[in-house]
Amino acid sequence: MASIDVRQPLLSGRTDLNPQTRSKDTPKRKRFRRSKSAPLADFVPFEKTSIGSDPQSNAIFGNIHPNICKVFMFLAFYLSAATVCFYIVRNQITGKKTNGVLDAVYFCIVTMTTVGYGDLVPSSDAAKVLACAFVFTGMALVCLILSNAADYLVEKQEILLVRALHLRKKVAYTEILKEAAMNRTRYKCILAFVILLVLMITGTIFLSTVEKLDLVDAFYCVCSTITTLGYGDKSFSTKGGRVFAVFWILISTICLAQFFLYIAELNTENRQRELVEWVLTRKVTNLDLEAADLDHDGNVEAAEFVLYKLKEMGKITQDDISLIMEEFDDLDVDQSGSLSASDIILAQSSETDQK
């Protein structure tokens, strides 16, 4: 195997936690190391690149490194298609009108975000069916945006926020990362809330100045819009108002939905963390050791202990283990209960024999 010098400690940043138990006068202690970490989040299976016709279909971790371009492309395509369609049937849409194209875009945004004020309504059968088609596709598109773009933007912002908050404190870089991971959902919640607040204030000020609504009405219209309630008694009826509305409605409705998603995420994470803490702090008994002893050699090695605890935390299931154990058994040609370089050579040669 490779020289020991290039190896990084498996648990970097941990060595100085309990210096008295980790001093050099404990020769029996084995150091757990790794030479090369298993590829994590930013890993892409290259072998599959040639299979998918769309080069972007390989972003298996789309939620972590989302393809914003793709989302914006979809959005642009949807908006142009909807605008063209609604512009063509503009005479079959009744209500307060300003400008042909602007009204088509405005009607499209009000429909796709499901705000549906009703200040513009389709009056013919064709226009009604068209609106039905565009509201379903619009909803799907909003879901796509929610799961990609906003998350990505907030995450970028959040990293800057975390850095700024820890700039003065002299803590190790790994500690910052650990704390950031612990609090990242909370930061996301706060950030989404702040953005939402700014959007609500902007909307209220705009409605009271441009649309000449009084403050309560402006606030009521803002709430009615961002929640996609859209009673329609107060809406954007001027040309300037509708230009503003096109951008503001899309951003603010998505921002509120994202905020709710983050709250749900925070809730799930807190419950998960509670369980993890319980699993890690409860007393380990002999029964646990017996259960964790996968290879039944009377000793629980580090990896066995980790697997047992992960299962207890609900992070992995017996199915996950079974699937991988099948591969392990296939690879363990000499059936020694552990893999070595000779197993790999044997496995590959037996595969060649079968061909």
Added chain:
Amino acid sequence: MASIDVRQPLLSGRTDLNPQTRSKDTPKRKRFRRSKSAPLADFVPFEKTSIGSDPQSNAIFGNIHPNICKVFMFLAFYLSAATVCFYIVRNQITGKKTNGVLDAVYFCIVTMTTVGYGDLVPSSDAAKVLACAFVFTGMALVCLILSNAADYLVEKQEILLVRALHLRKKVAYTEILKEAAMNRTRYKCILAFVILLVLMITGTIFLSTVEKLDLVDAFYCVCSTITTLGYGDKSFSTKGGRVFAVFWILISTICLAQFFLYIAELNTENRQRELVEWVLTRKVTNLDLEAADLDHDGNVEAAEFVLYKLKEMGKITQDDISLIMEEFDDLDVDQSGSLSASDIILAQSSETDQK
């Protein structure tokens, strides 16, 4: 340790997969067993029961064993509060009216689901602020319902569906469970879609018979409602219509949202499965063995291999492992790199000493 008789094979149902490699004439082969599985999904930390003031706050796995009673209690409380409030301000709500209490309930449902037809609109400042307050809390409640009740009901239904589909096939019970787990999201999608279709047809028929709309208008109103678009040009204006609407709007809007959630879940699962398949089928190299060898003894034991592959699949992170390794190091008092019964006794006695 306990007698070997009580132990179940770790990977039940697997022994007969490759009988030629698992015959009795392989004495070197170690059988991986467990005496007691780690508590999984249905596990509740009893120690915490006395801490939370609310006895139901301990349902850490709320998504799996959700507390429907709690959700229905919240819903009943919300609806009664909203109905009382809107009934009090009924003179400050303008629009098509039928019956005082019914209109209050109807207005409340139309608001909380963010349908917002606008056939009833608040006309005073107080009523507007009230509507704003109830739309936000209503949205939060709908989110709560989405994450609990519907999922639970569909899961129950889905188990019946899976059983019915496999009744004739003579496959092992574990195989059914495995297949069910693989396809459960697909079943959920199909079921949600079928329920949605039934709800849409019911709504269309009802609107065309009771509200006397023609078929296209009825369908348009159904689409406009379940997507929470609610333009409001077509809505429920009769007494009978509003009684129907109260139940139908709540169920159908939640059903559509749930359907979208399942589609998203299916999408995520498919991407995850693609990655798992890639991780399990790609060739294992010597570099992998080196990286997987946590305790650096030159051999990769089963548990080490499983951990390495789980990390590669993205199911667990280095952080998860590090956290548990900290506990392992604390327990491994004699620092032998493995836990035995003597470690536990030593760890507990040293704890007592510190006190």
